[in-house]
Amino acid sequence: MRYFEALGLEPRLTLDAADLQQRFYQRSRQWHPDRFSTKSAPEQAQALEMTALLNDAFRTLRDPVARAEYVLAQNGLEASTQRGKDVPADLLEEVLDLNMALEEADHAQITRSLAQFEQMQAAVDAQLASQFAAWDAQPTPDTLQPVRASLNRRKYIANLVRDARKALDS
Numbered sequence: 001m002r003y004f005e006a007l008g009l010e011p012r013l014t015l016d017a018a019d020l021q022q023r024f025y026q027r028s029r030q031w032h033p034d035r036f037s038t039k040s041a042p043e044q045a046q047a048l049e050m051t052a053l054l055n056d057a058f059r060t061l062r063d064p065v066a067r068a069e070y071v072l073a074q075n076g077l078e079a080s081t082q083r084g085k086d087v088p089a090d091l092l093e094e095v096l097d098l099n100m101a102l103e104e105a106d107h108a109q110i111t112r113s114l115a116q117f118e119q120m121q122a123a124v125d126a127q128l129a130s131q132f133a134a135w136d137a138q139p140t141p142d143t144l145q146p147v148r149a150s151l152n153r154r155k156y157i158a159n160l161v162r163d164a165r166k167a168l169d170s
Helices: 002-006 017-031 041-061 064-074 089-104 107-137 141-169
Strands: none
Touching: 002 041, 017 041, 041 064, 064 107, 064 141, 089 107, 089 141, 107 141
């Protein structure tokens, strides 16, 4: 898990944001290309490569969803891509209601749907927090599978939130 290694961390889904930022700044100073301006070409190239790696690692690991997707990918369990026909069964009615409201430009219904989807997203986020802790305690495929399922559900709900907000903004 190259991103965790680059920042001197053990692979975990739950991270301390302040510690992550401190490690990023410390290593960024250590590998800053200006410190290597008088070094050999291979050393300069290594500094540039490490700087790019640190930036990518920090950008990914500071976001809990991106971090979880990275861990899934590193464990051969990519989160599935959402397609329109992959509506989770328990969301089907809400999706249909939102689509009708969008077609009718029913702002009141869209507002209600948005509030409901935001609550669903918060519930999934809370569920992810406990699933992250379970994987941190026992990093196995069995503890990572529920994370994958929750991320897929969250992605679908996030798309609904986005669509509802876009409709209300127009």
